[in-house]
Amino acid sequence: MQEALDRVIEKYRLEEGSVISLLQDIQEEFGYIPEDSVSYVSDRTGIPQSSFYGVATFYAQFYLKPRGKNIITACCGTACHVKGAERVISRIRRELELTDGEDTTQDGLFTVEDVACVGACSIAPVVIVNKEVHGKVSATQLLKEINNLKKETDA
Amino acid sequence: MPKAVDIRICMGTGGIAAGASAVLERFEEELSSTGVGASVRENCSRHNVGCRGFCARDVLVDVILDGERTTYQYIKPDMVQRIVEEHIVSGNPVEDWVVTDDYHNFHEKQVKVVLSDCGEVDPEDINSYKSRGGYKAVESVIGSKTPEDVIEMIKSSGLRGRGGAGFPTGLKWEFARKPESDQKYIICNADEGDPGAFMDRSIIEGNPHSVIEGMTIGAYCIGADKGYVYIRAEYPLAVKRLRIALEQAKEAGYLGENILGSGFSFNIKVKLGAGAFVCGEETALIASIEGQRGMPRAKPPFPAQQGLWGKPTVINNVETFSNVPYIVTKGPDWFSSFGTEKSKGTKVFALTGKIRNTGLIEVPMGMSLKEIIYDIGGGMERGEFKAVQTGGPSGGCIPKDMIDINVDFESLAKVGSIVGSGGMVVLDDTDCMVNIAKFFLEFTQRESCGKCTPCRVGTKRLLEILDRVTEGKGKSGDIELLLTLGQDIKDSSLCGLGQTAPNPILSTIKYFRDEYEAHINEKRCPAAVCKAMLTYTILEDACKGCTLCAKACPSDAISGEKKKPHVIDQGLCVKCGACFDTCKFKAVHKE
Incomplete structure (x- = not known):
């Protein structure tokens, strides 16, 4: 972990106002912001931990907990909303047995999250599965995709 | 056999989602030495181009044989072989798959300035942009015209900010030009956060060099040597193409030290936004670039006096910058020949919702809503037209009986909506207006940064009332409470987010009060949307x-x-x- 963090710190050493960039790179490396990484980077850079947490909790992009192996991002922009995104989302959340306030499945296989708008409104509703954009999705289609992903993990 | 073949495949986010990469791959296969197109391989170029707006028809493929263009729609990989065999090799277009009349209707009434090169140029190739006159504006300005002259030119074109507020761009530049400072900055706001708007993404994906060129001219005018593009991390393709374009521009000498031997230096950095709608507000965006929580501060001082790191700063939206090279090359009079008296030029709108032709369109300011929806949009998909939501969470709804309204800054403001960044969501009779208002409030409430009380607490209270109305627990007096509270929040919030957050509620009450009343008095949702009453x-x-x-x-x-x-x-x-x-x-x- 230290080696990776030192690399990140070095990259932004000369830059002013690098808290967000530091956090983005840490998350790129680990998939989330581990507590240890914050204390380490804070010690090395002299930027107080509170600054990191202040920023990390302000922006939607940062995660303080590990996320699932597969990430399903549902767009809930206006166009998607009027094209029934909510019904699709609640169907897959139910399928994955996610209760309110929970985003990641117990087995750590899936994380289901919202994004305000991915800007692909003309093919609404849109869901991104592992960085691949799917347009005009239906719940049935997604359930199939989820089952495929489950099988891939089992294999 | 054709002498020159040019294949252009639409590769915006929409195109890629529809399978454009697989289509391109298939073309490569068919044109390989063993494919059916082996004989024409040598004189055939393949390009990916940016979005041409009509994402509903993706994958769109242009085949240009000796200058003759044929456009195909809904192309899937397994259709490629036939196109290569019959059209490219034998010269007979596959008529079944050629775009239909409504494709032409979609484009016919549009006037493309900003989007004129989108879908034509290869966004990952600077020479493609240059071959269509790209960077001519920078060449004609830097070293030949004074910054004051250029500012005057932008002022007389009447260009106003395309991000929402519509502030005159030339004036903004003049304000930032005046103060003496050892350092100035120029920022491109590409943190397109409005749900339902995607023009900035498409412009950067389709023609990133036009934005870079616009920024460079802006920097020259105000005397900045550093620029930032603050762009959403949710737009990976746009970020990638922007970075490629910046590298190429630098290599070609349009960015960097001593540009075109003029002594003027300018560099652009990419800053990834971290996901906060409020960062669309200038001062919040500045805080975010400085690495802090993106919270706005009171104005004045305006960024043009004290912006990034306390230095004079100009912030413009992507579409605004992208207009600049065209204004410089074709002249301010040409630009101001489009539009209305006070709203000049064209505006890009994201036309979405329950409409047949969804996509990205560019029209002269002042075109009527009816023309946009029926002539360009092709009319309703299924249901009956009910309203158009414009301007996203800061905007409002325009009802059916106002469909003849002209779409420009002034006319929309008069009816309680805004042009905003250009989102246009068409709603039909299956959409509940209370639910739409609640949808936006959920958004603004979640995105409220929490700094000022009216917005932090006020939006929460508004949402609570809407929650109970949509759950069938509304009380008499709720409508009046929404109106009073909404007005108070508008009057007393610190920044644009709070000042406009109640708009979706106020405008839906204004035009669809009966729907609110049905929810509250009859416990009924007329559009059959609100779950609790279904x-x-x-x-x-x-x-x-x-x-x-x-x-x-x-x-x-x-x-x-x-x-x-x-x-x-x-x-x-x-x-x-x-x-x-x-x-x-x-x-x-x-x-």
Whole structure:
């Protein structure tokens, strides 16, 4: 972990106002912001931990907990909303047995999250599965995709 | 055999989602030494181009044979072989797949300035942009014209900010030009956060060099040597193409030290936004670039006096910058020949929702809403036209009987909506206006940064009232409370987010008060959207007993024998609507 963090710190050493960039790179490396990484980077850079947490909790992009192996991002922009995104989302959340306030499945296989708008409104509703954009999705289609992903993990 | 073949494949986010990469791959295969197109391989160029707006028809493919263009729509990889064989090799276009009249209608009434090169140039190739006159503006300005002259030119063109507020761009530049400072900055706001708007993404994906060129001219005018593009991390393709474009521009000498030997230096850095709608507000965006929480501060001082790191700063939106090179090359008079008296030029809109032709359009300011919806948009998809939501969470709804309104800054403001960044969501009779208002409030409430009380607490209270109205627990007096509270929040919030957050509520109450009243007094949702007031039933006469609904039902609430009418157990029904969506016989009824 230290080696990776030192690399990140070095990259932004000369830059002013690098808290967000530091956090983005840490998350790129680990998939989330581990507590240890914050204390380490804070010690090395002299930027107080509170600054990191202040920023990390302000922006939607940062995660303080590990996320699932597969990430399903549902767009809930206006166009998607009027094209029934909510019904699709609640169907897959139910399928994955996610209760309110929970985003990641117990087995750590899936994380289901919202994004305000991915800007692909003309093919609404849109869901991104592992960085691949799917347009005009239906719940049935997604359930199939989820089952495929489950099988891939089992294999 | 054709002398020159040019294949252009639409590769915006929409195109890629529809499978454009696989289509391109298939073209490569068919044109390889063993494919059917082997004989024309040598004189055939393949390009990916940016979005040309009509994403609903993706994958769009242009085949240009010796200058003659044929456009194909809905292309899938397995259709490529036939196109190569019959069209490219033998010269007979595959008529079945060529775009239809409505494709031409979609484009006919549009006037493209900013989008004129989108879908034509290869966004990852600077020479492609240059071959269409790209960077001519920078060449004609830097070293030859004084910054004051250029500012005057932008002022006389009448260009106003395309990000929402519509502030005159030339004036903004003049304000930032005046103060003496050792350092100035120019920032491109590409943190397109409005749900329902995607023009900035498409411009950067389709023609990133026009934005860079616009920024460079802006920097020259105000005397900045550093620039930032603050762009959403949710737009990976746009970020990638922007970075490629910046590298190429630097290599070609349009960015960097001593540009074109003029002594003027300018560099651009990419800053990834971290996901906060409020960062669309200038001062919040500046805080975010400085690495802090993106919270706005009071103005004045305006960024033009004290912006990034306390230095004079100009912030413009992507579309605004992208207009600049065209204004410089073609002249301010040409630009101001489009539009209305006070709103000059064109505006890009993201036309989405329940309309047939969804996509990105560019029209002269002042075009009527009716023309946009029926002539360009091709009319409604299924239902009956009810309203258009413009301007996203800061905007409002324009009802059916105002469809003749002209779309420009002034006219929309007069009816309680805004042009905003250009989102235009068309709603039909199956959309509940209270639900739409609640949708936006959920968004602004979540995105409120929490700095000032009216916005932090006020939006929360507004949402609570809307929650109870949509749950069938509304009380008499709720409408009046929404109106008073909404006005108070508008009057007393610190920044644009709070000042406009109540707009979706105020405008829907203004035009659709009866829907609010039905929810509150009759506990009924006229559009049959609000779950708590809905009941799903199966119409015995229409049900064929196909069992699809029973299979789709997640709570096993539907029972019945094959080929006999099914029944929904109301006690088990979770009102998810899965049965309604799957039924092919319209046998599921909701009210």
